Structures are given as C-alpha cells and as structure tokens.
Amino acid sequence: xxxxxxxxxxxxxxxxxxxxxxxxxxxxxxxxxxxxxxxxxxxxxxxxxxxxxxxxxxxxxxxxxxxxxxxxxxxxxxxxxxxxxxxxxxxxxxxxxxxxxxxxxxxxxxxxxxxxxxxxxxxxxxxxxxxxxxx
Numbered sequence: 637x638x639x640x641x642x643x644x645x646x647x648x649x650x651x652x653x654x655x656x657x658x659x660x661x662x663x664x665x666x667x668x669x670x671x672x673x674x675x676x677x678x679x680x681x682x683x684x685x686x687x688x689x690x691x692x693x694x695x696x697x698x699x700x701x702x703x704x705x706x707x708x709x710x711x712x713x714x715x716x717x718x719x720x721x722x723x724x725x726x727x728x729x730x731x732x733x734x735x736x737x738x739x740x741x742x743x744x745x746x747x748x749x750x751x752x753x754x755x756x757x758x759x760x761x762x763x764x765x766x767x768x769x770x771x
Contacts, residue, residue: 638738649696655700659747660666660744660745660746660747661695661744661747661748662744663741663742663744664741664742665739665740665741665742666695666707666708666709666710666733666739666740666742666743666768667680667706667707667708667709667737667738667739668710668712668737668738668739668740668742669709669710669711669716669733669734669736669737669738669769670682670683670685670691670713670716670736671683671713671714671715671716671719671732671733671736672710674747675718675719675729676714676722678719678726678728678729678732680719680729680732680735680736681732681736682736682738683713685712685763686763687763687764687765688762688763688764689762689763690711690760690761690762691713691714691744691760691761692714692717692758692759692760692761693710693711693712693713693758693759693761693770694710694711694717694748694756694757694758694759695708695709695710695711695756696708696709696710696711696720698751698756698757699711699717699720699721699725699756700721701720701721701723704730706734709733709734709737710740710742710761710768710770712761714752716733719732719733720733721753728767733767740765740767740768741766741768742761742767742770743767743768743769743770744759744770745769745770746759746770746771751770758767759771
C-alpha cells in the first residue's frame with residue numbers, strides 16, 4: 637500500500653510540474669534585449685529593432701543559464717540567445733547583455749512554441765510603439 641501511495645504522489649507531482657511548465661507567461665515589464673556585435677570579444681551592444689519587425693525570443697529563466705539578481709530577460713534574436721548561452725564562460729558577456737537590455741512591457745499571447753527537455757519555448761515577438769507583443 638505504501639508503494640502505491642508513493643507512486644501516486646510522484647505521478648501527481650509530475651502532472652503538476654507538466655501543467656505549470658505549459659502555462660502562458662504573465663504579461664509584465666521585462667528586460668528585453670536584442671544585440672549585435674561580437675559575442676566572443678565580447679563587443680556587445682543593442683541592435684536596432686524596427687517597429688513591427690518579428691524576432692524569435694526566449695525567456696532567460698527558462699534556459700539552462702538562469703538570470704541573476706538584476707532580473708529575468710526576454711532574449712531576442714539568434715545572436716542574443718547565443719551570447720546568453722556563453723555567459724557561463726565569462727561574466728563580462730552577461731554584464732554586456734544586461735547593459736544592452738531595456739525594460740519594456742511584454743504581452744504574451746501563447747505559452748510559446750517548441751521547447752522541451754533540451755530547449756526552452758520560443759515566441760515570435762514584434763515590437764510595437766507601446767510594448768513587445770509575443771505569440
């Protein structure tokens with residue numbers, strides 16, 4: 637009987653974890669970063685993101701490299717995501733990413749696309765005059 641209740645407890649915890657990970661992020665003000673430059677020097681600076689332009693973005697806290705006390709980030713563009721994946725190598729890469737970030741209102745329309753064990757979900761995000769709209 638103990639094994640059955642233990643198994644039931646693990647199954648319930650697993651289901652809760654699965655449901656929680658599949659929820660749409662809340663709409664909030666986030667540090668948003670889209671960079672250009674050389675990731676490995678590093679020589680990172682903010683890139684121009686035109687109104688209406690769509691970029692693939694992911695949330696830093698859902699990657700294998702957690703954000704620090706400065707806050708979570710919306711990582712937009714392949715170069716930004718590559719740079720974030722290298723922050724374990726050098727603290728100055730992480731510092732330059734945070735320096736390039738700006739606080740913006742982010743509105744999530746969905747729980748993201750893809751993702752799983754080896755990769756976080758991504759969103760196609762568009763910059764509008766007032767916010768970043770992610771679907």
